[in-house]
């Protein structure tokens with residue numbers, strides 16, 4: 568099975584996209600973002616291990632994974648959800664925002680960092696329009 | 704779809720379970736698996752692991768079996784036969800859902816031609832009135848021979864489960 572490091576994982580969801588049988592899923596709600604790992608469907612391909620940008624997923628050689636109840640085979644990692652400052656939709660995790668900020672090295676100000684991609688696009692378009700035409 | 708056969712006579716399940724501690728007979732049921740898990744099942748039964756020394760014996764008919772080794776995601780094509788085979792087993796009926804296919808449908812969990820794993824089949828069996836007394840889920844793709852033997856041990860209560868549901872909070876760094 569795989570083990571996800573709760574310190575390193577930022578909840579970006581790259582592993583969820585790559586996982587062939589969707590043993591990894593992500594659930595975003597108002598309060599938390601839950602990264603779920605269902606061992607029962609994992610095919611132990613290690614694609615997630617290769618993909619994780621944070622190197623948060625570790626392979627283990629545990630294979631005696633039998634369970635009497637299928638729900639015992641579920642693992643969950645809970646992140647905080649950050650809401651968009653403009654539209655208020657929950658979009659990514661707080662750790663992910665911080666990580667993006669760190670990687671961009673201050674290239675994004677907080678007013679853009681905490682804004683969802685759709686709103687960010689609108690904001691940027693507005694900014695450009697203001698610059699070109701000179702009107703708000 | 705087959706209908707559950709009428710049954711007569713009650714079974715003393717507790718007594719039957721007691722008798723099952725020592726030697727169980729298994730029936731290998733392939734429900735459309737890729738054969739990876741089936742090869743591993745063969746591995747368990749052949750001399751390298753040799754489970755016959757524990758009394759685990761492969762039988763040719765579900766009517767003789769205590770335990771079904773169910774591999775594969777249960778394709779629609781095999782569904783009818785799978786239900787009939789499980790229905791033909793005497794009580795107590797035990798099932799070992801093998802491989803990521805058997806447990807959760809594996810790669811084929813949401814395709815049109817499969818049921819998507821044993822839990823879905825169990826719901827169906829329940830609606831048909833076919834009782835299954837105990838199930839153990841053994842993940843792996845393919846499932847390792849050691850894991851199958853461990854699964855049987857867990858089923859018989861000889862071993863403790865090693866994985867549990869876990870919910871961990873991410874650590875803010």
Ligand code: SF4
Nearest residue numbers: 576577579580582619
């Ligand atoms: S890819 Fe890595 S950092 Fe991103 S959600 Fe998966 S485990 Fe976490």
Ligand code: SF4
Nearest residue numbers: 586609610612613615
């Ligand atoms: S090892 Fe493969 S199947 Fe298992 S969680 Fe990772 S990507 Fe998904």
Ligand code: SF4
Nearest residue numbers: 736739740802803804
């Ligand atoms: S679990 Fe893997 S090896 Fe077993 S039948 Fe399914 S795909 Fe094949």
